[in-house]
Amino acid sequence: MKILHLDSSILADASASRVLSAAVVEELRTRNPDAQVTFRDLVKSPIAHLDGPIASGFRNPGAEAADDTTRAEHALSEILVSELLASDVVVVGAPMYNFSVASQLKAWLDRVAQPGRTFRYTENGPVGLAGDKVVVVASTRGGMYSTGPAGVMDHQESYLKAFFGFLGIKRVHFVRAELLTKGAELRSTSMRQALDNVPTIVANLFAEQGVQS
Numbered sequence: 001m002k003i004l005h006l007d008s009s010i011l012a013d014a015s016a017s018r019v020l021s022a023a024v025v026e027e028l029r030t031r032n033p034d035a036q037v038t039f040r041d042l043v044k045s046p047i048a049h050l051d052g053p054i055a056s057g058f059r060n061p062g063a064e065a066a067d068d069t070t071r072a073e074h075a076l077s078e079i080l081v082s083e084l085l086a087s088d089v090v091v092v093g094a095p096m097y098n099f100s101v102a103s104q105l106k107a108w109l110d111r112v113a114q115p116g117r118t119f120r121y122t123e124n125g126p127v128g129l130a131g132d133k134v135v136v137v138a139s140t141r142g143g144m145y146s147t148g149p150a151g152v153m154d155h156q157e158s159y160l161k162a163f164f165g166f167l168g169i170k171r172v173h174f175v176r177a178e179l180l181t182k183g184a185e186l187r188s189t190s191m192r193q194a195l196d197n198v199p200t201i202v203a204n205l206f207a208e209q210g211v212q213s
Contacts, residue, residue, distance in 0.1 A: 001035040003028055004087035008042045008105035009095045009140075016191060020138035020175050021093035023195055027202040028089060038083055042104040047080070048073060049103070050110040058114040080111045081118060089134045089205070090169075096141040096156040109163055118167045128168020134205055135164050135172045142181035171208065173201055 005025050009015035029035050048054065056063040057074030058081075065071040084090065094101055101109075112118055118130045137160055145154040161172045177194040179186040 001028070001032045001088045002086055003035050003037045004083055004090045005037055005039045005093075006042060006091070006105070006108065007040070007093040008102040008108075009093055010043055010102065010104075011095075012043075015093070015095070016140040016177055016180055016187075017093040017095045017138045019191070020140065020177060020194055020198070021091050023198045024091050024136050024138060024175060024202065027198050028091070028205075031202065031206060038087070040083075040108070042102075042108055046104055047076070047107040047111060049107045054111075058117065061116075077111050077114070080108065081114050084112045084118070085130060087133055089136065091136050091138070092160070093138045094140075094156065094160060096139070096145070096154075099153045100155040100159060113163075113167065126166060128166060130164075130167035130169050133169055133171075134208070135160075135169055136201065136205070137172065137174050139174045139176045140180055141176075141178045144178050146176060146178060173205070175201055 003025060005021060007015075007018050007021055009017045011018075025037060029037070053066065053070045054073045054077065057065065057070075057077050065074055092105070094105055097103075100106075115121070116129075119126050119128050121127075137157065139157055141156070143150055145151055145156075157174055157176075164170075164172050175194055175198055177190040179190050181187075
């Protein structure tokens with residue numbers, strides 16, 4: 001098993017999503033000690049946001065990079081998409097920032113959405129090419145968005161599910177902790193419940209067809 005582990009919280013050791021994503025990876029490795037893990041901290045090692053010259057590396061086949069910096073960015077785009085395509089399970093630490101994902105995570109998403117590699121357009125619409133893999137999102141929010149009136153502002157989980165679905169990845173699971181800014185007691189309870197759910201979620205992954213231990 002190959003695991004791609006991404007973290008995008010700006011809060012370092014104070015991050016709830018980093019705690020949850022690490023717990024998911026630990027549980028995966030407990031069930032499969034031979035698992036190979038590729039880890040990317042998208043905050044400590046940020047990925048440049050997409051611009052025209054960077055995008056030309058995978059949107060305009062055969063385009064020549066104008067300088068060494070752009071060539072290096074094209075090479076990075078290839079590394080990032082190759083890591084995704086080679087993985088069996090992708091674990092994403094994804095806090096909600098202003099109702100969506102962190103810009104650091106968005107930069108990674110923009111780099112791996114590559115025509116001809118992770119999706120293609122056909123006369124019948126887009127087709128995902130990323131393969132039959134699994135995504136587990138460690139989702140953290142300050143308020144309550146999974147139920148109640150604030151749900152209409154959830155452009156975090158809904159976006160990630162839609163994005164990976166566009167790439168052909170239909171199995172997207174969430175380990176969720178909410179109400180994290182509503183006092184120490186609610187934060188502690190939510191994190192404890194989320195961590196308690198990790199073994200069950202991972203066990204269900206191994207029960208799914210295509211996820212082997």
